[in-house]
Amino acid sequence: MSKPNLRSITVNQIGYSTEGAKIAIVNGEGQGFRVIREETGEVVYAGKSGAAVLDKPSGAKARAADFSEVRTAGRYYIEGDDGSISASFVIADKPYQELQQGLLKAFYYFRCGVELTGEYAGPWAHGACHTAEGIVHGQPEKRLDGCGGWHDAGDYGKYSGPGAKAIADLLLAYELYPAAFEAAVPLPESDGRTPDVLLECKVELDWLFKMQEAGTGGVYHKLTTLNFPGLDVMPENDTAELYISPVSAAATGDFAGVMAMAARVYEPYDQAYARQCLAAAQAAWTWLEQHPGVPGFTNPPGITTGEYGDGNDQDERFWAAAELYRTTGMEVYHEAVQALAKLPFPKYSLGWADMGGYGTLAYLLSGKSATQTALYASLKQGLLAEADRLVQQCREDGYRISLLEEDYIWGSNMLVMNNAMLLLAAEHFSGNTAYAGCALDHLHYLMGRNVLDISYVTGFGDRPVMHPHHRPSVGDGVADPVPGMVSGGPDRGLHDEYAARHLQGKPAAQCFADHDLSYSTNEVTIYWNSPAVFVTARFNV
Template identity: 75%
Template sequence: MSEQRLRTITVNQAGYSSAGEKLALFTGEVSRFRVVNLQTGSVVFTGETGEGVEDKPSGSRVHTGIFSAVTTPRQYRIEDEDGQASPAFVIADKPYGDLQQGLLKAFYYYRCGVELSGEYAGPWGHEACHLAAGTVIGQPELKLDSCGGWHDAGDYGKYSGPGAKAVADLLLAWELYPAAFAGAFTLPESDGLMPDVLLECKVELDWLFKMQETGSGAVYHKLTTQNFPGLEVMPEEDTAELYFSPVSAAATGDFAGVMAMAARVYKPFDEAYAARCLEAAVTAWNWLEAHPEEPGFTNPPGITTGEYGDEEDRDERFWAAAELFRTTGGEQYHSAARELAKLPFPKYSLGWADMGGYGTLAYLLNGEAQSEPYLYAELKQGLLAEAARLLRQSRKDGYRISLLEEDYIWGSNMLVMNNAMLLLAAEHFSGNAEYADCALDHLHYLLGRNVLGISYVTGFGEHAVMHPHHRPSVGDNVAEPVPGLVSGGPDRGLHDEYVQEHLQGKPAAQCFVDHEASYSTNEVTIYWNSPAVFVTARFNS
């Protein structure tokens, strides 16, 4: 385990833009600091920290040090008068190019069913895994092809709803910031024609097709073994029987939404594939229409893997209707979206359980001219109001992010990046650069400008996560973890045995430990990576 201690000087360890604002955050009673060029050892800037802010979530008094005057592309470190030093960081015109590539390449490492070769995987390869057919629960005689897609997290389960969220984030990143994805050829399929981000999403979409029940159009909720394998088990060693859990309305709505989205995005590259996506989306939607009152999903007897239970499916139905309307222009989908929007469910959330924000984005991105004016105005006003709330909260926070003390939950870094996504959506619809500045502060937090001074992205930063709860990283006998994985982050609920033993009494933002046994703070998932790709793409475009 990496030693956990508070660091006096915290920075974004991936770096800062030459032209942008540059802040370091200090704890304790700091006054003067200096910026040192690591190549020459010379001091290039001296400054004084501002008045301290008492930051309750972190349990610290936080001072801000501004060094925006340093603009020359180089590698630097910050030191205070007591000899404390920050991790190294770069200043560059576009410092987040490698970060974005790493966050996106992580999805390649999550691939299931194929060999990851040394040419593309480096030392983190493994043999083809999970090639056997899966059994449909309730129909033991029915065996289906289950191969492909992405492993969901630190385990090897595959889940329709969380997978759809991850794909949606990546497709939105491509739609809004296509320039950020130019010129990257890092996958076996890279052909110079279809961008890598779309090639990678296709891996998950191809698997999602297999999750749609033949005949009905409904979508199986998840595909897992009965129990989690041991923490050192490599993917190809996980040979327990696979099971398709029953269909759910939430999974079917997510499937319809992401397939309608994919139909639109892939059409310029592969019309036949786009048509297949749209047909699958329509079939799923027809099932939803025929099943207006479906119970929420719970694990079937004998299945103990992650449940991803969801009692509320109106948000997924809203997303599906809005995406189908955006892609087809069909009035039946517009009518359904208008009716669903009248119902009380979260319309600005981008989490796997509350997908209403994706419906709102689809409706707004379709344009005012195509919309019902009142609904367009209402959704836009609501989105901007939520972004303004996040902005206000960030300005009060010592580490300049939007999380309240109670928001440091299991997967808090997903909230950090989802909130940054929403702020960037507000920038898109309002033109207000303050929202982008605030979103960038959230990225700074993720990359090390936090009370623990840790970069929550493996492989990026001098003090990055080294021991994620991620079976391939534990079992592959490689010292470095698989790179580009976003760790879950602080969880004040202390939901696993390791943190219960080691973190009692810690402030919310300190409830994290870089240990493989801490699944509630240090696991990784595809849908924590995906919003981070979106946010990083904004600052690479």
């Protein structure tokens, strides 16, 4: 008999709630297991795991070990009859509060243009960066202030569309689960009045204002250097010229949607700011009306940074119209929503390239009485059908998540968290808490209940990602990476040289390398963090 992998029992490395379901996944032959209280060594529960499922995406023989009967708060680990063990974890009433705060604090670490002081950044402090004006591409004599906002990812680019997606996730989390955001992070701006999540989103919103072209309402696609800097270059040492890429319809639609949303959310806290957001959203909408058929964005000549190309702007226009209608109640926007909804784009996607799901959520959140009956019913039915499809995929998956083998793409953890978000939206509109249970399984996967027994969030869990493709984490000389950042996760396409060299032949869910050169599996981004904040917030109310 072969010796077992001593860590072949995988769990959420943060823990489980006292009253909720508690399931570990065993990758191996042994069926008997024991739950042991770490402080005393006492066996508090003994059971047998279920039948093995040959899980194709992970290549594992996965068995579910259910220990939901354990409801006493404390720290535990699981031991199998064959000597295998799990990470240690807690059982607590609300085990994910610190995790949510860490995921949200990561946005502070992504800040651009300001010094991150030791008081708030600890050992990950660094100087102000990217304070120079940006050159408008194609107009070398025109320079604009683009200081502020968040770095997008492991590089220092700033992108309007992905930034809007990240803000939207955070604002939706606050709208649906405000009680989860009562505690301060804290941030330099914390004032005890405006929730910190709104103060942090304002950092990116203030930058987005600078990306709106004066006089037209259109929104520049991105602000980057011509090329990516070296992997160990700290932000304050990245001093190459900054370039503002041309206006795009996708960026303008995303801007209109998120600014209309912000106008509504900030109104109780800062009415003048809310009015500024709404005026900017309406100006962007005017640009969209005046430019009905513009080509998709591609990188201008000479710029090699992330393109975020998007050839279909119908989804962004739909989101913009739906948010403007929800915020203003004006029939002109309602008519636009109804016209755009007839077009064939994804209505339930929450990705930066397909933003139609945000339009659907905005329209449904407007309420049944304020919406067109047939369209409301159709969008709600479609949302629940998509959620049911995800639930069915979870039932068939050895690790209880909704990804098929082909879904382990570049940024697969965004799909994991976006799908969990959609499931929670289905819970919100149906009242069916089974959707939340399935969403929680996705969080369990992210935090270690996966075939690699790794927490995909830096600084959290028993075995977290340690070497993300993230320039400050590489260049700062600090052993631990910047905490609270969600890694991209397994990518079966092996889209970087390191992955192609080291991961050939691995099952899809094992195509991950905790190495800073593996940008296709181990980079971080603001819009992988943002849905994770949304999901954890649901379980902190």
